[in-house]
Amino acid sequence: MARDGSRPLSAGTVRILRAAVAAIRPRGHGFDQPIDGEVLDAVVAFFPHLPAPMRLTFPLGLRLLELGAPMVLRRPVRFSGLSPDDGRAYLERLHAKGGPLGALVLGLRALILMNFYQHPTVLAALEIDWAGRATALTARRAALLEGTSS
Secondary structure, rough: OOOOOOOOOOOOHHHHHHHHHHOOOOOOOOOOOOOOOHHHHHHHHHHHHHHHHHHHHHHHHHHHHHHHHHHHOOOOOOHOOOOHHHHHHHHHHHHHHHHHHHHHHHHHHHHHHHHHHHHHHHHHHHOOOHHHHHHHHHHHHHHHHHHOOO
């Protein structure tokens, strides 16, 4: 059991998530930072915060994702054995088909991209400084309020 009372994810589940991170995270255009492991850690750390039904069924959905590749791609390969480009194509096909696996891909994509775009290296590459922006906006708001109080 993990410290928060949840069961830790199995090695197989983590392997599938690692393949999903590799397939989903953006590449090129300044996004080639070596942060896949950190994004994976952030995704895994989020699992205990999912509602109980999702915590129980998400790993099952990931197993279906892993084993569904031969049916979709028409070749004997598991999702975790695909290259990032083939994995991305596989996930896009599942998402386009809709249904429960399409929803799983959408949720997985949201979880991975949320953690990818909040990584300090990516924020720096995008020249985003949330704390600095908040400070500047607060100072501007204070200046505007001072101007209206006279």
